[in-house]
Amino acid sequence: MWIRLLGVTRAAEGELREFLRVEHGTTLPRFDVMAALYRRRDGVTMSELSRMLLVSNGNATTVVDRLEADGLVRRTPSETDRRTVFVALTPEGLAQFEGLAAGHEAQVARMFGGLSEADLDALTEILKRMGAA
Amino acid sequence: MWIRLLGVTRAAEGELREFLRVEHGTTLPRFDVMAALYRRRDGVTMSELSRMLLVSNGNATTVVDRLEADGLVRRTPSETDRRTVFVALTPEGLAQFEGLAAGHEAQVARMFGGLSEADLDALTEILKRMGAA
DNA sequence: CCCGAAAATTTCAAACTTGAAATTGTTTGC
């Protein structure tokens, strides 16, 4: 059961990874970061980012470093707390992400395609209860 | 929805990773390999192994290399096809894995603890249909 | 005020992961 759950998500991640690589020359972790920044358009701190993606702080730093070097993301120091930094998509990053998002959406839709409305509700409920455990 | 699914599996992987590290000084990929070899006690080829775990061939090689160096796993060349190699747990590997398995089982049980029999059936059915897509 | 605890981020070494290329071996069509 757990094995099967893991199998489904890994297979899906693999497909997404391939899509990003072949069609857009990018990678899954970069996509994840950009997706998080897309959902929080006005910027997030590094800590928030790593909490959102469930990755370590160090990891967030490296991926953001690379995205920043490519001009897709911008770091802005906080005015009120000199420890914190805000990260946000640049216009270039926003444009690139919107290009990726459509393809990703289509993949996810295909993945859930065989499911009825009731199935989706049931799955939502189950995952909610598992998350609580 | 897809986000939530990913969130649940990542959180669970994180817990398992921590359990393996703190309680047993090992890592998730090593555990995965050993679990696969435990289920196929008489040995698998490298290709089978990477297919089972949905990881690349090169990845399987490195993890097996390390497990072999630690004496937990053994490589045996095939007699009939000199390209292929069989990998299997050593007695030490088997013993160590059995030590890990109980704790892992408990974690998985806790994770699915809030779910009824009907929920589990529904989840199985849904995942099966998603895997087919 | 000031010292120590706590917080945010980065740095670092080690491990993991990928995909492509290289190596070695097998098979198949001619």
Add this chain to the structure above:
DNA sequence: GCAAACAATTTCAAGTTTGAAATTTTCGGG
């Protein structure tokens, strides 16, 4: 037979990931 396609594994460079340690900054209680 033999050359070309195919298959199994390893090697390799680049990128990802982790967790711990280091750095810098803030904050709260004497």
